[in-house]
Amino acid sequence: MPKDPSKPISSKPDAAMSRSSGVNLLATCQYEFSMDQLGTTELRDAIYSVPLSDSDEELTSILIKSNKRDHALMRINRAVDIRVDGSLGHYAFALCSDAELRCEGHVGHGVAEGMSSGTVRVRGNAGDGAGAAMTGGTLAVYGSAGDRCGGAMRGGGIFVRGNVGDHCGIGALGGLMVIGGDAGEFLGDAMSNMTVFIRGKAKSLADGVTEAPLRKRELLRLGLLLLNASIRGEAKDFRRVVPKALLEAEEAGRGEVNPSWRS
Amino acid sequence: MENRLGSLVFLPPATGRKWQGHVQTQSPAMFYSNPPWHTLVPTAADALAAAIADEGVIVSALLSDLSSKDEPSHFHGEPNAESNAEIGAETNAETRRRIVPYRAERYGISPQDFDGASVIDFRLTVPRDSDGRYAYSPSQIARWESTPPDKPLGGGSWIPAASFPPDVSSLQTLSIKIQQLKVLSPSAMVLVSLFPHRLETELPQILTQKPDGILLRLSDEELTPLRIAKYIQQARKLIDDSAVQSTGKSTDQTTPLWIETSGMTPTDAVKLTHFGATGVSIDPWCNDLFQYVSETLELGMYHPPKSPQMRSVAESRIPAIVQHMLSPYLDEFRGYAESLTGLPPDARIATTDPTWSKTLNVPLL
Numbered sequence: 001m002p003k004d005p006s007k008p009i010s011s012k013p014d015a016a017m018s019r020s021s022g023v024n025l026l027a028t029c030q031y032e033f034s035m036d037q038l039g040t041t042e043l044r045d046a047i048y049s050v051p052l053s054d055s056d057e058e059l060t061s062i063l064i065k066s067n068k069r070d071h072a073l074m075r076i077n078r079a080v081d082i083r084v085d086g087s088l089g090h091y092a093f094a095l096c097s098d099a100e101l102r103c104e105g106h107v108g109h110g111v112a113e114g115m116s117s118g119t120v121r122v123r124g125n126a127g128d129g130a131g132a133a134m135t136g137g138t139l140a141v142y143g144s145a146g147d148r149c150g151g152a153m154r155g156g157g158i159f160v161r162g163n164v165g166d167h168c169g170i171g172a173l174g175g176l177m178v179i180g181g182d183a184g185e186f187l188g189d190a191m192s193n194m195t196v197f198i199r200g201k202a203k204s205l206a207d208g209v210t211e212a213p214l215r216k217r218e219l220l221r222l223g224l225l226l227l228n229a230s231i232r233g234e235a236k237d238f239r240r241v242v243p244k245a246l247l248e249a250e251e252a253g254r255g256e257v258n259p260s261w262r263s
Numbered sequence: 264m265e266n267r268l269g270s271l272v273f274l275p276p277a278t279g280r281k282w283q284g285h286v287q288t289q290s291p292a293m294f295y296s297n298p299p300w301h302t303l304v305p306t307a308a309d310a311l312a313a314a315i316a317d318e319g320v321i322v323s324a325l326l327s328d329l330s331s332k333d334e335p336s337h338f339h340g341e342p343n344a345e346s347n348a349e350i351g352a353e354t355n356a357e358t359r360r361r362i363v364p365y366r367a368e369r370y371g372i373s374p375q376d377f378d379g380a381s382v383i384d385f386r387l388t389v390p391r392d393s394d395g396r397y398a399y400s401p402s403q404i405a406r407w408e409s410t411p412p413d414k415p416l417g418g419g420s421w422i423p424a425a426s427f428p429p430d431v432s433s434l435q436t437l438s439i440k441i442q443q444l445k446v447l448s449p450s451a452m453v454l455v456s457l458f459p460h461r462l463e464t465e466l467p468q469i470l471t472q473k474p475d476g477i478l479l480r481l482s483d484e485e486l487t488p489l490r491i492a493k494y495i496q497q498a499r500k501l502i503d504d505s506a507v508q509s510t511g512k513s514t515d516q517t518t519p520l521w522i523e524t525s526g527m528t529p530t531d532a533v534k535l536t537h538f539g540a541t542g543v544s545i546d547p548w549c550n551d552l553f554q555y556v557s558e559t560l561e562l563g564m565y566h567p568p569k570s571p572q573m574r575s576v577a578e579s580r581i582p583a584i585v586q587h588m589l590s591p592y593l594d595e596f597r598g599y600a601e602s603l604t605g606l607p608p609d610a611r612i613a614t615t616d617p618t619w620s621k622t623l624n625v626p627l628l
Contacts, residue, residue, distance in 0.1 A: 040446070074446065075374055091430075091443045095374045109439065110430035114369065129430025133369040151429025152368040154408060171368050171425050173408065190423045 029063035029083060035071050043071070052079055059100055066105070076101065090127070093120045097137065109146070112139040115156070128165065131158040134175065140229045147184065150177045153194060159229040166203075169194050178222070178238070180231055188241050196241040197222055199233060205241065212240045212247050264547060267488040268531040270616040272628065273599070276606060283605050290600045291533075292542035293593065294321040294362060294382070295549060296478075296523045297390075300328035301406040302553065305336075307562035310578045311552075312338040314585035316359035318593055320545055321381055323362035327371040327407045340379060363451070365444065366390075367425035370399065371407025377448040385444060385455045387469075388480050389424045397424045402564065434465075437472040454478040454521060459486075459494040466498060470505040476519030477502060482546070484525055492538050492623055495522060499539025517541060529596035536600060537612045538623070548592040555584060 033046050043064070053060040059081040064073075066086030074094040076082065087105030094113040103111075106124035110132055117137045125143035129151055136156040144162030153172040159180070166184035169177055172194035182200035189206035197214075205211070214222065214235065222235035242250075295315055300308040309329040316322045316338065330336040338359060360381040365372065367386065377383075389397040398421040431440045437455070444453050455469050456478035466477065479498055481491045502518045521542030522535060532543040557563030560577040568574035603611045613626040620627035 072443070072446070074443070077374070090439050094443065095447070097374075109432065109436075110443070113430050114372070114374065116374075128432050129428070132428070132430040133372070147432075148429035152370070152425065154370070167429075170429055171423065173370070173404070173422065192422065 029061040031060070032063045032065070035064060035066040035086070040071060043073070044076075047076065047080065047082070048078065050080060073101070087124065092122075096120065106143070111141070112137070115139065125162070126160075130160070131156070134158070138229070140231075144181065150175065150194070153177075157225065159225070159231055161231050163200070167206075169196055170206075176225075178225060178229070178231070180233065188243070191243060193243075193246070197238040198241060199238050202241070208244055209241055210244045210247060212242050212250075214238065214240050264526060264528050266528050266531055267526055268492065268534045270489075270619045271492075271534045271612050271614050271625070273530075273534075273602070274606070274610055274613050274626075277610065290597055291536045291540065292321060292519075292521065293319065293545050293596065294323065294521065294542055296323055296362075296384075296544040296546050297364075297482075298323065298328075298546075298549065299553060300324060301400075301403045302557055302564055304562055304564060304567055304574065305329055305331045305406075306334050306574065307556060307560070307578055307581070309334075309336045309338050310581045311556055311585070312336075313359060314582040315549070315589065316361070317582065318585060318589060320593070321360040321362055321542075323364045323384060325364060325371050325407070326373050326376050327409065332409060339375070363448070367428045370404060370422075374447075377451070380448045380451040383444045383448055383451050383453045384478060385441065385453055385474070387427065387455060387457050389426050392421055394421075396421060397426070398422060399424055434468050434472075437469065441472055441474055452476060452519065454519065456480055456523075458483070459498070462494060462497055462501070466501045467505065470502065476521065476541075478521040478523065478542075479540075480523045482523050482525040482544075488531070489619055489622060491524060492535060492619075495520070495535055495538040495540050496623060502539075529592050530599055532596055533599040533603065534612060537603065537608075543596075545589075545592065545596075548589060552585065552588045555588065556581065560584070 031050050033043060035043060038046060047062060050060055050062060059079055061081040064082060064084045066084050066088065070089045072089055072091045072094065074091055076093065076096045076099045079098045081100040084103045088103050088107045090108035091110040091113055092103060092107040093101045093115065094110055096115045097117040099118045101119065102121045104123045107122050107126050109127035110129045111122060111126045112120040112134060113129065113132045114134065115137045116135045119138045121140045123142050126141045126145040128146035128148055130141060130145040130149045131139040131153060132148065133152045134156040135154045138157045140159040142161045145160045145164045147165035147167055148170050149160060149164045149168045150158045150172055151170045153175040155175045157176040159178045161180040163181035164179050164183045167186050167189050168183055169187065169191045170189040172191040174193040177194065177196045179196065179198040183198055183202040185203045186206040187202040188196055188209035191209065218240065219235045222238060226233060226235060303311065312322050312324050312329055324338065326336055326339050329338055362382040362384050363376045363380045365383050365385045392398045392400050400421055401419055404422050428440060431437060441453050452475040454476045455474040457465055457469065458480050477498065479494065481494060499520055502520055506518055507513050519541050520539055522540045523544040523546065526547050535543060558566065560580060561568055562574065562577050568577060613628045614620045615628050617627060619625065
């Protein structure tokens with residue numbers, strides 16, 4: 001059974017500070033629940049029964065123990081900091097907003113699908129369609145992600161420290177993707193206003209997209225983003241992948257003046 | 264609009280058949296599948312959706328189709344205080360039945376769309392734009408994503424439409440997605456929609472993924488009426504066979520098979536229900552209505568009202584206009600559908616054409 005939400009648990013060190021993800025695992029979680037004892041609805045109810053923090057700087061923290069992979073924790077729209085100690089199933093943290101969410105294990109397909117704000121961090125690997133149809137917020141995958149990562153994104157940012165599969169960014173209308181490793185086939189297929197930064201190699205770029213040098217302000221922006229996402233490396237190691245038409249508009253000096261670059 | 268299924272005729276009750284009173288049956292569902300909401304100003308689209316739903320039609324609309332930053336959708340209902348937090352939360356508009364058009368790309372969709380929905384239309388079909396491309400128009404994208412006119416997403420041009428959801432690995436793993444949709448909208452029926460052209464290979468695969476029902480998109484104008492009727496008959500057989508296979512016995516419960524067609528009159532639509540459709544789209548009956556609201560009431564995006572007052576007055580006329588222009592179609596559909604109930608299935612429809620008789624296995628007059 002979950003601990004009484006009205007009674008915060010005592011400080012409970014779990015593991016050493018993760019140097020790779022920057023996640024402070026020694027931090028105290030105020031509430032703790034177990035997925036093994038709670039169904040999906042009960043778990044959501046438990047999360048929503050936790051009082052929100054009065055502080056602007058620190059969110060109410062919740063630790064969720066998980067030995068099962070069939071939970072998803074979808075549509076969490078609450079300003080809380082949730083850490084899942086274990087792996088999650090498909091559509092983990094889908095349609096979430098406002099929350100700081102971390103999964104210490106792996107996730108299935110569609111992690112953070114449709115999220116609109118907040119942060120999702122996944123310590124392990126993610127399946128296909130990570131961050132699909134996101135409209136805002138940040139998804140960070142510290143392992144690798146499958147095919148169509150960032151497909152149909154409309155906003156927000158995705159960081160993948162490892163590799164991504166084929167067709168990443170397919171149909172994306174906006175947003176940003178940073179790939180620390182390599183990408184599969186057809187990177188950027190049919191994407192529009194999205195920018196991809198990649199450190200490794202792409203097996204192939206899709207028709208209509210091209211590599212472009214990083215501009216100064218992008219070096220600065222990417223450097224900050226890498227710092228925030230706790231991804232090692234320097235911005236200058238990355239290359240930019242953008243739609244050709246957008247690059248042409250940029251070079252003609254009208255890309256930022258007239259964003260109707262395709263018309 | 265002319266009858267496209269004129270080769271089929273309704274059979275009257277046989278002479279000498281005993282008088283039966285009113286037979287209580289559930290009439291086929293009527294739904295509005297693809298309304299061009301983006302052609303109307305959002306408030307007018309919202310009023311029109313509500314007026315059509317008030318006529319007993321299940322209306323397909325996203326929150327972003329019918330609202331703007333400053334104008335919420337009344338059709339979707341005021342979200343209650345907790346609706347943002349609660350999966351499957353009810354809204355104040357639960358009496359109006361609504362379809363969530365769940366496209367592969369999900370442009371324009373928001374979590375609130377799932378609240379209080381009656382049907383999730385999980386589309387595995389690719390839409391065409393007015394030029395025939397598999398694409399969305401800039402005005403559709405602008406409505407869904409609410410971008411300012413000078414900063415359009417996608418560079419202000421058409422946007423390619425997706426053929427399959429990016430977060431689904433293959434048709435064989437579709438059940439994962441269907442399950443997610445059921446969790447997000449527990450009270451809604453999840454229909455998977457597909458084109459009929461490869462019915463024999465695609466539909467059995469989809470049925471193994473356990474959707475609540477099927478929506479067959481038959482609005483391709485190149486399909487002949489006979490072909491359409493045959494597709495429905497084939498789909499019904501595949502669905503029923505699949506139900507028998509999975510349960511091991513035949514069941515009285517009919518798995519929903521909804522159809523979207525173009526250019527069908529109410530009597531055509533009723534004839535198609537004879538071949539196994541349990542829901543029919545009313546899209547062809549709304550064309551004049553949309554044109555009237557857009558041009559005569561001047562509520563179109565290309566002829567926007569000149570002032571909020573004029574808009575408000577024009578929008579207040581929408582329910583009466585809907586009742587005047589749409590109700591006759593709906594009444595005719597309901598009337599003919601009811602006339603078939605109580606008749607044995609093989610004594611409802613016949614044909615005067617030998618080809619139709621042979622193809623559809625209906626009596627030849």
